[in-house]
Amino acid sequence: MIVRIMGEGQVQLDDSHFGELNKLDDELLAEMENGDGPGFRVTLTALLDKVRELGTALPDDALEPSELILPSPDASLDEVRDMLSDDGLIPG
Template sequence: MIVRISTEGQYRLESTYLDQLNTIDNALVEAIAANDEERFQTLLRTMLDLVRQHGTPVAPDEFVESDIILPPPDTTFEEARELFAGEGLIPG
């Protein structure tokens, strides 16, 4: 699957990591609902690091559609309230 980190680029990531991303996504929704900004920042870093560490960057001149789009690393807590509403970024 192709995962985009906004402002950073795209990565090819094995679909076996989808469950881990979804677990982090759900925890992000919970952290935001609990107004826990520190936990939110930690979880966002964890999510982005998972993609960076296990994904392979897509070449800048290769154009492929993203399956998942993640927010940039500098996403504020207020911005996250809108992004992670409901089910979060990853359905399921």
């Protein structure tokens, strides 16, 4: 799966990693619902770091269709809230 991190680029990520990422996504959703700004920031950073760690960055000149779009590391709580579906940022 191709994942885009806004403002950074694309990462090729194997579907087998989504269980691990969904745990962080669930934490992020709970922090957003509780208005926990500091917790939200820590978990968003952890989620994006995990995507970078588990995935393979595509070259900057590659332009593949992204199946999943994640917010930039400096996105605000409100910006991320606007991106959410019922499942959070990561479906499943």
